[in-house]
Amino acid sequence: MTSKATIMGLSLSLVGLVGCNTPTEMIALRCDVYVEDIQPQPVAAGEAVRLTGSPFTSVYDSAVYVGSERATVLDVDRSSCGACDACRAQSGCTECGDCDVCDRLCATTCTESVTFEVPAVSAGDYGLQLFNAHGQTKVLDFSVESTGFEASDTSSTDTGPVDTADSGN
Numbered sequence: 001m002t003s004k005a006t007i008m009g010l011s012l013s014l015v016g017l018v019g020c021n022t023p024t025e026m027i028a029l030r031c032d033v034y035v036e037d038i039q040p041q042p043v044a045a046g047e048a049v050r051l052t053g054s055p056f057t058s059v060y061d062s063a064v065y066v067g068s069e070r071a072t073v074l075d076v077d078r079s080s081c082g083a084c085d086a087c088r089a090q091s092g093c094t095e096c097g098d099c100d101v102c103d104r105l106c107a108t109t110c111t112e113s114v115t116f117e118v119p120a121v122s123a124g125d126y127g128l129q130l131f132n133a134h135g136q137t138k139v140l141d142f143s144v145e146s147t148g149f150e151a152s153d154t155s156s157t158d159t160g161p162v163d164t165a166d167s168g169n
Helices: 003-018 082-091 103-110
Strands: 034-039 048-053 065-067 072-079 109-116 124-132 142-145
Touching: 034 142, 082 103
Parallel strands: none
Antiparallel strands: 034 048, 048 109, 065 124, 072 109, 124 142
16 A cells, blocks of 8 residues: 555656646747738848738847848838737737737737848849848748849950050051
8 A cells, every 4th residue: 555655645746746847938939920021022132121911029039031041131121010919918829819999909000011132132032031030921922133233244356455566556
C-alpha cells in the first residue's frame, strides 16, 4: 500500500510542478496578414511600393521579401485606426480575429499600409511576402520592370574627342 501512496504523491507533485511552470512571457498573436493592393506595379528596383491591407504593425517588426531578397521597409502607416483599435479592445477582440461589433467602423475609418523600397533585383516576376508580429501574407505575385539603365552603352561608336596620336597628324 505504501508504494501506491508514494506513487500517487509523486504523481501529484509532478502535476503541481508542471502546473507552476507557466510561461512568463507573452506570446505574439499569429494570424493571416492580408495585402489587398500593391501600388505601383510593375516597378523598378530602388523605387517605393505601397502595400495596403491588414493587420499591420510597425517598421521595426515588418519584413518584406521580393523573391529571396529582403526589401527596406520605409514606413508602416495605420491612418485613423484609433477608434477601431479602441472598439476592438473594448469588445475583447484581437487584431487577428473577426470582430462583428467593430468590423464596419474599422472598414470605414482605418487604412493600413506598408511602404518598402524594391531591392536591387533584375527585371522579372517574383513572389512577394510580408512578415510582421501578427504573422505573414501568402506569397503574392510581384513584377519588377527594367529601369532602362541595366543595359549599359556598349556601342562601338566613340562619340568622344578625336584621338590624333595614332593618325600621324
